[in-house]
Amino acid sequence: MNTSTDCLPLDLFSLRQAYLDGTTTVSAVIRQTLARVKDFKNHNIWISLYAESTLMAQAKKLEGLNPHDLPLYGIPFAVKDNIDCAGLPTTAACPGFSYLPATSAFAVQRLLDAGAVLIGKTNMDQFATGLTGTRSPEPYGICKNALNPDYISGGSSSGSAVAVALSIVSFSLGTDTAGSGRVPAAFNNIVGLKPTRGLLSCSGVVPACKSLDCVSIFSPTLAEAEYLLDIVTAYDAHDSYARSDRQLLAADLSATAKLRFGVPKPEQLNFFGDAESQALFAQTVAKLQTLGEVVAIDFQPFLEAAALLYEGPWVAERYAGIRPFIETHPEQLHPVILEILAAAKTKNAIAAFDALHRLQQLKRQTTTLLQGLSCIVVPTAPRIYRIEDVLADPIRLNSNLGYYTNYMNLLDLAAVAIPADFYANGLPFGITLFSTALSDNRLLTIAKRFAGISGQPPTPSNSRYQRLAVCG
């Protein structure tokens, strides 16, 4: 599985420094990236890749430019296959849905303009409907966990997370409607930033629930996520959900600010039978107590919002997003997804407005709660499953995975999923910090404080950290 080309550091800042120092070239980095793509072929990370010739031509072009001028000069990245990238088809993991976009999505273009090198499009749960990574049909197949291929990678942004976790690329874009940018981060031991809804452009993204969708960022570390957020964030007049109140973006937390964390009351936590997850979260809460005050909060309004997403009318929004395709090509949908979307037709508009009104009340209630806290901390996912378990019970286990993520976009919250600990079997356990809309920068600062004390090596056994040790 190892190759001889994997001795270049791929972390964004080291790589940037190497470019600035002239100790490596874009061509060398891209060659290494492509070698690692081959190494991990069995993980089913990719849906499409740019041709090597295209990438090498781009490398040469960059080599004629000054890395000082481009904040992401020569940094390789990947994009989830529900986000348009010029020159590659957008499939949303549905072969029959495939189309060739004329232009790249606004967010992707921001990264390209900053000098980043896009390698290809990543595997995902079809139409971003899933949290497992198992809902991708042939020829793409199930995307496997970076640390243990018997386990799920998490979804729906499975390939984007695994590509980063395995150091194939330096960072990637996913999307996140109900947890798709956070659950795979947790299961692959990386950072998953789900920015405030409407902060990053969703132009050129296949809608899941259009009013809730976010483009998300996967990176190995928080510092990289912060750097990338700054580059990719920009107002896009063509995105009707672009936020108009972005001038209210909260400043970073001041260095001396006292922290006050909310965690759900013990009886409201749910690990779906996994005692080890429960113990790991308890240990994490103990670490939080060294950083600030930890208070038990009522998690019920968050759970009620989550129930609205899964049992309420939003399945109709999901259906609306791809309605023409579903209605003409139902046979081309993954059977599990077809089963889920069928519920859309049973929802009426009166109930939809009832749910919107109830959601608005919950938003007010949860916002008020969050205003008294630095953030709330939850497990990112209640537990992890083996692929075979999910295949045997695909809807219920998927739903379990969203227990701590589903409500986030409905309630207009920002969230960052970070590594926190490891299970005895070496798989990672992650937590998520979240707060009100536009708290993104503050959350990243708090998360860095946690990372600073967690004493937790952010290292899956086959990631670049170990490999670099071998090479270095």
Add this chain to the structure above:
Amino acid sequence: MNTSTDCLPLDLFSLRQAYLDGTTTVSAVIRQTLARVKDFKNHNIWISLYAESTLMAQAKKLEGLNPHDLPLYGIPFAVKDNIDCAGLPTTAACPGFSYLPATSAFAVQRLLDAGAVLIGKTNMDQFATGLTGTRSPEPYGICKNALNPDYISGGSSSGSAVAVALSIVSFSLGTDTAGSGRVPAAFNNIVGLKPTRGLLSCSGVVPACKSLDCVSIFSPTLAEAEYLLDIVTAYDAHDSYARSDRQLLAADLSATAKLRFGVPKPEQLNFFGDAESQALFAQTVAKLQTLGEVVAIDFQPFLEAAALLYEGPWVAERYAGIRPFIETHPEQLHPVILEILAAAKTKNAIAAFDALHRLQQLKRQTTTLLQGLSCIVVPTAPRIYRIEDVLADPIRLNSNLGYYTNYMNLLDLAAVAIPADFYANGLPFGITLFSTALSDNRLLTIAKRFAGISGQPPTPSNSRYQRLAVCG
């Protein structure tokens, strides 16, 4: 119809000055108000009134206080009967729906706390569903125009507008979902301010379309509306639709700002066959040209949003707001309203989300357009109808009246309806200035400039202006 008690000025600032100077008392003002209530009994303005003894007790109580301490000391006002006022039933013009609220609505309480004296609850189109004032069943009856009782008063806030136009009270509250706070202002020659959605609390208001409803202000003049807006505006944590971005409220227009008015392209104007309205609007546009630049804008996105409200899923939101009552007491609804609400059951959630997405696009498009203008100016209503005409064709003519008002709350706009001119028969013609959310103060400033040059006496023949001349 005249009485001998009507010689006190009722305009807010004169009345306040009289109190400050000690030249009148609250008791005297309330006595005059109650006399005028009787004078205009045939207009069907009121649904309920406080007992004279209650009002006189309140007057006495105020007389023990210092008018300097209370910005609305002793100012009589009225409230539409879909807004809770402690001690009087809330009926929404449906006798079977009536309930006695324990407390007053947040917005009403703000006014009471400022010393204003609430006289009673006003007539309206049932469940705020209408723009005519004819949809109020017995025993309330059709509310008649202040200037000519053969004509409609406009609705749904009919009684609140007529009570101000006839100087029974100094100001009043209405509600405005699709034009209910503007059309009656136009038809009765007063100012109707529809503030930005979520700026004034809707706690204690019977929902029409809960996500779109606004409490609105009726007053004789713009200066009074501005004074009242400042008093009544406050964040209400219990109103789930209270705006969280109110800190972005635009400042007043600077005195030297150049004005740039948008008006719909001529072919997009519609006066539904009334050439005189067309001519009056053309004359108004000519007056605007003396104030600033006037540019023709594409009105189509506004019209498309309006169509969504009437033909799209929002009828389901209207239904959702009073669902338990409709489903248990359908026979108690006005037949026209029952017919309208029946359409709610035909709407599905998929189409509702499609409409929400389309609306979001239209919002973006219209916001961008408005950012290049000081405001857009339209007729408030395309024309006015006789009561008998509306009774003969109640749904179509009502719908015509909303041509320039329906889209406003869907697109999250602020608007102020002001008197502009008169028809040959003495009925008033009004215009509306509107712009983006939170432009309220700016709109009022621009409207005052227009009022300053319009050379238009704001005087219906039987209003206090004439009466004061007689008395003074």
